[in-house]
Amino acid sequence: MTSTPPKLLSSPSTYLSHLISRYTPAEKAGLQRAAWFTKKGSGYFIEQSTQPQTLGYSLADSPVGLLAWIYEKLVNWSDGYPWEDDEG
Numbered sequence: 001m002t003s004t005p006p007k008l009l010s011s012p013s014t015y016l017s018h019l020i021s022r023y024t025p026a027e028k029a030g031l032q033r034a035a036w037f038t039k040k041g042s043g044y045f046i047e048q049s050t051q052p053q054t055l056g057y058s059l060a061d062s063p064v065g066l067l068a069w070i071y072e073k074l075v076n077w078s079d080g081y082p083w084e085d086d087e088g
Contacts, residue, residue: 041076 006014023031047055058065075083 005018008015044055059069060066
């Protein structure tokens with residue numbers, strides 16, 4: 001997956017820097033992670049910015065819903081740690 005280069009009118013200095021030098025492997029990995037998060041990991045932000053009470057009701061009314069939400073965050077935010085069933 002590739003990221004789009006900076007635009008001339010929105011960020012001229014970054015655009016010129018992009019033309020002169022290429023990204024390091026670490027920068028490429030960071031751009032790929034940012035693109036992944038924008039595509040796959042920002043759903044809660046979108047939900048909270050449009051209908052904030054929806055998530056609140058599901059977390060407050062259902063202990064299983066809250067547990068599932070906590071487990072998902074634990075797995076997604078722990079840098080690929082291989083969680084066992086009994087650890088979760």
